[in-house]
Each structure stands twice: as structure tokens, then as C-alpha cells.
Amino acid sequence: MHKPTKLDLLRKQLLQKTREQVQEHFESPEASIIQAVNTLQDLDSVFNLLLEHTRTWYGLHFPELERSVKSNDTYLKHVLEQGFRENFASTEFSELAKKSMGSAMKKQDLEQIQNLAKIAQSMRTQREQLIAYLEQEMKTAFPNFSILCGAVLGAKILALIGSKKRLAEMPASTLQLVGAEKALFQHLKTGSKPPKHGLIFQHPLIQKCKRKMRGKLARTLAAKLSIALKEDYFGNQNIVADLQKKIDARVAQLNQ
Amino acid sequence: MKKLFEEIFEVHGKICTQNLIPGKRIYGEKLVQEKGIEYREWDLFRSKLAGAIQKGLQQCPLQKGSVVLYLGISEGTTASHISDIIGETGIIFGVDLSQQTMKKLLTICESRTNIVPILADANQPEKYQEYLEGFTVDLVYMDVSQKNQVEILAKNVEKYLPKDKLAFLCLKAKSISSTEDVNKVFETAEKQLKEKFNILQTLDLNPFDKDHRFYALKQKG
Ligand SMILES: C[S@@+](CC[C@H](N)C(=O)[O-])C[C@H]1O[C@@H](n2cnc3c(N)ncnc32)[C@H](O)[C@@H]1O
Numbered sequence: 001m002h003k004p005t006k007l008d009l010l011r012k013q014l015l016q017k018t019r020e021q022v023q024e025h026f027e028s029p030e031a032s033i034i035q036a037v038n039t040l041q042d043l044d045s046v047f048n049l050l051l052e053h054t055r056t057w058y059g060l061h062f063p064e065l066e067r068s069v070k071s072n073d074t075y076l077k078h079v080l081e082q083g084f085r086e087n088f089a090s091t092e093f094s095e096l097a098k099k100s101m102g103s104a105m106k107k108q109d110l111e112q113i114q115n116l117a118k119i120a121q122s123m124r125t126q127r128e129q130l131i132a133y134l135e136q137e138m139k140t141a142f143p144n145f146s147i148l149c150g151a152v153l154g155a156k157i158l159a160l161i162g163s164k165k166r167l168a169e170m171p172a173s174t175l176q177l178v179g180a181e182k183a184l185f186q187h188l189k190t191g192s193k194p195p196k197h198g199l200i201f202q203h204p205l206i207q208k209c210k211r212k213m214r215g216k217l218a219r220t221l222a223a224k225l226s227i228a229l230k231e232d233y234f235g236n237q238n239i240v241a242d243l244q245k246k247i248d249a250r251v252a253q254l255n256q
Numbered sequence: 257m258k259k260l261f262e263e264i265f266e267v268h269g270k271i272c273t274q275n276l277i278p279g280k281r282i283y284g285e286k287l288v289q290e291k292g293i294e295y296r297e298w299d300l301f302r303s304k305l306a307g308a309i310q311k312g313l314q315q316c317p318l319q320k321g322s323v324v325l326y327l328g329i330s331e332g333t334t335a336s337h338i339s340d341i342i343g344e345t346g347i348i349f350g351v352d353l354s355q356q357t358m359k360k361l362l363t364i365c366e367s368r369t370n371i372v373p374i375l376a377d378a379n380q381p382e383k384y385q386e387y388l389e390g391f392t393v394d395l396v397y398m399d400v401s402q403k404n405q406v407e408i409l410a411k412n413v414e415k416y417l418p419k420d421k422l423a424f425l426c427l428k429a430k431s432i433s434s435t436e437d438v439n440k441v442f443e444t445a446e447k448q449l450k451e452k453f454n455i456l457q458t459l460d461l462n463p464f465d466k467d468h469r470f471y472a473l474k475q476k477g
Contacts, residue, residue: 007347010387011372015365018358018373025355143356236360 037155144228168233176222213254262319273340307464328400401431
């Protein structure tokens with residue numbers, strides 16, 4: 001049992017405090033999400049540059065490896081763990097290494113290459129962490145949209161539009177073309193084919209869909225994502241399952 | 257109409273509580289009238305406490321004026337019925353970690369003045385100590401989907417629950433381990449529980465909640 005007056009005060013205080021905490025949480029993350037996804041995209045291009053340098057440089061010594069290992073991560077691992085061709089004896093590339101057409105390499109050269117490879121490799125870890133962060137933050141800020149769209153793709157769209165509010169207020173037809181602005185401008189200026197799709201086209205469901213049907217699916221997807229965005233901003237229900245069902249039905253229909 | 261526990265009734269064969277705010281639904285539940293009083297049907301599939309009552313819970317310490325520490329209050333589905341039971345003189349301290357669910361709970365707290373929201377991690381009971389100061393908790397109700405559920409409960413009970421009062425725990429096997437055999441998970445958890453508690457009753461919540469057990473507990477000693 002308790003005294004009502006104290007309880008009243010306590011209740012007011014906690015209601016206020018919790019409201020502020022919740023509000024703060026829902027307002028602030030967008031800025032960080034945008035930073036994170038922009039960083040992610042730059043991280044990827046820097047990684048690709050470094051990797052290209054690593055591959056060309058190390059390719060002087062062991063060009064055959066460069067051609068046979070497609071996976072960047074595996075390639076980097078071999079450069080770092082084996083290094084000199086002679087050390088590939090215990091790997092699946094021992095024959096290739098023996099017969100390699102590459103030139104000899106000094107210890108100092110390899111050191112430089114390995115330093116590069118190390119940086120590239122650590123960027124992969126950083127990338128994973130960024131993605132995990134994005135998934136977490138997107139899920140909180142956009143519980144419906146992030147699940148249906150995918151956290152990273154959703155964050156890319158958010159970054160282009162700038163805020164949760166603007167995303168929520170955007171018509172589905174515009175959402176469908178976000179990221180296609182360049183092509184749209186081109187179309188207006190030169191009369192080239194109008195763009196059919198924006199970033200949404202990167203969505204795995206569209207990538208898996210029959211080519212001819214992709215435009216149609218993009219329209220459905222944009223419509224459902226738009227509903228999800230509105231719910232995330234104006235409401236607080238979880239409507240993922242319902243929307244997902246509708247999207248899946250459309251996918252099945254289009255792939256018939 | 258039958259009375260099952262204090263302020264918990266069976267109306268037309270359904271478990272119900274008397275609506276504290278007549279006319280208002282919380283989660284889409286049915287409202288029923290009986291002799292001029294409005295009751296809210298308590299959904300067995302949405303609330304584990306209702307499931308436990310249906311499966312034969314033997315004692316429920318809740319009554320008008322009770323003080324409840326609710327860990328993992330979520331959007332307040334179960335809490336809304338507890339709010340009906342304890343009435344305006346009671347109080348629920350509703351702890352949850354998720355801002356998303358708190359957002360929804362806040363709308364309920366506006367009208368149901370006996371639910372007080374606390375955005376905090378139940379792993380750190382000292383974080384809400386200042387609010388609970390001066391209150392004597394009558395029931396700790398815990399339903400958090402965490403690996404270390406038992407540990408969290410023990411920490412909170414030790415700090416806030418008098419020795420003679422009960423704790424209700426909903427244990428979800430899948431959140432302790434998603435790969436291990438369900439019975440093994442429960443076995444381990446129960447062993448852990450018995451270090452601190454006497455298990456008064458164990459209820460399997462099937463078919464209302466799969467792989468969930470509901471425990472009525474009292475501290476040892
Ligand atoms: C299954 S739901 C509870 C449902 C609720 N008891 C009901 O019946 O209406 C579990 C809740 O525990 C919360 N939770 C998980 N870990 C927590 C923690 N460490 N501290 C507080 N709440 C936590 C989650 O945010 C979620 O809302």
C-alpha cells in the first residue's frame with residue numbers, strides 16, 4: 001500500500017522521463033544511420049581500390065592466384081598467410097605456384113603488399129560491424145520498413161531522402177524512383193528512355209524476379225514499403241507479416 | 257459468472273477482468289457486459305498469465321491495491337489485466353528495455369494511472385531503485401526473452417521482493433537456447449531456480465504458448 005500523493009508525483013515524473021527517453025531515441029538515430037550507411041558505401045569503394053592494388057602488385061609475383069581466386073577474402077588470406085609462392089606447397093595451389101610465370105619478389109616488396117592487404121582485411125571487419133549496427137538501428141527506427149526492405153538498402157534510401165518524416169510523407173510512386181534521379185534528369189534533358197527503377201531495384205526479391213516482371217514488382221514493393229514507412233512514423237503497429245504476405249502473393253503471381 | 261481469484265472472473269466460460277476504463281479496449285480483446293458491469297476478455301493466446309490460469313494456476317496473490325514489479329512489460333497486454341485487478345489503489349512498475357514497446361505502453365499509461373513506465377534493463381535493478389523506494393512489492397512478474405532469465409529474476413527478487421511474497425516467471429526455452437533440447441533447457445533452468453526458490457507450481461503453457469513454462473516461486477529461507 002502507498003500514499004496516493006507520492007504516487008501521483010512519481011507517476012508524473014516517470015511518465016515524463018520515459019516519454020523524453022523514447023522521443024529522444026526515435027528522433028536521434030536517423031542522423032547516425034545516415035552517417036553509417038554513407039561510411040559503408042565509402043568503405044566499400046576504398047576497399048575495392050586497395051584490393052585492386054593488392055591484386056595487381058602481388059600479381060607480379062603470382063599472377064595465377066589472382067586469376068583462380070575469385071573471393072576477395074580468400075585472396076587476401078593467401079597473400080597474408082602464404083606470401084611467397086614457395087609457401088603454397090601445402091595448399092590447393094601448390095601446382096600453380098610451382099609452374100607460376102610470375103617474377104621473383106624481394107622480402108621488402110612482399111612486406112609492403114602485405115601491409116596493404118592487412119588494411120583491406122581489417123576493413124572487412126569494420127564493414128561487418130557497420131552492417132550489424134545498421135541492422136540494429138534501422139530495426140528500432142523503422143521496425144516495419146527495415147524488415148521488408150532490408151536494413152542496408154533501407155538506410156541507403158533514407159540517406160538520399162534525409163529524414164524519416166520526409167520518407168513517410170513521400171508518395172509510393174516517388175519512393176519507387178529514389179536513387180534514379182540521375183537517369184531521370186538525363187531522360188528529361190536528352191529524351192533517353194525514362195528510368196523504370198531506383199534503388200528499390202536492388203531488393204533481392206526484384207533481383208530474383210523474372211526480368212520482364214521486375215517493373216511491376218517494383219511498383220507493388222514501393223507501395224507496400226510506403227505503407228510500412230507511414231506506420232513506422234505515424235503509428236506503432238507491427239504490420240510486417242501482413243505486408244510480407246501481400247508482397248509474396250504478388251511475387252508468386254508475377255512469376256507464374 | 258464465477259470468481260476464480262480476487263478480481264479475476266469467469267464470464268460465460270471466459271476468463272475476464274473488470275474493465276478499469278469502461279468502453280476502452282487495449283489490444284483488440286472482447287468487451288462483455290454482465291449485470292451492468294463491463295469485463296474485458298483475457299486472451300489465453302496473448303497473455304501467459306491467462307494461459308497459466310487456464311492451465312490450473314493454484315494461487316494468485318493479486319488483489320485491489322497490490323504493488324507489482326513487472327519485468328518485460330512490453331506493450332502492456334498482460335499488464336492491462338493486472339491493472340484491472342489491482343484497481344486505482346494498486347501500482348505496476350513496468351520495466352522494459354525496448355523503446356519501441358515503451359512507445360506503445362505510454363499510451364496505455366496515460367489512461368491507466370496505475371501503470372508506471374520504467375525504461376530500463378532488468379539486468380540492472382539498481383537503475384530503478386529510487387522509484388521503488390518506500391513501496392512494498394507484492395508480486396514480481398517476469399517475462400523477458402533473455403538468455404539469463406533466471407539470473408535476472410534472482411537479482412530483482414533479492415532486491416525488491418519480501419521473503420513471504422511470490423514471483424511469477426514465464427520461461428521461454430527458445431530464448432535460453434534455440435538449439436538445445438527443450439526439456440534439457442527447462443531441466444537446467446529449474447535446477448538453477450531451485451538454488452534460490454521453492455517452486456510452488458510449474459505449468460506448461462501449451463497450447464497457448466509453445467515451449468513455455470510458467471512458474472510460481474517463493475524465495476527460500
Ligand atoms: C515476451 S515480451 C513480454 C510480453 C508481456 N509480458 C505480455 O504478456 O504482455 C518480452 C519483453 O521483454 C523485454 N525485455 C527483453 N530483455 C529485457 C531486459 N533485459 N530488461 C527489460 N526488458 C527486457 C522485451 O523488450 C519484450 O518487450
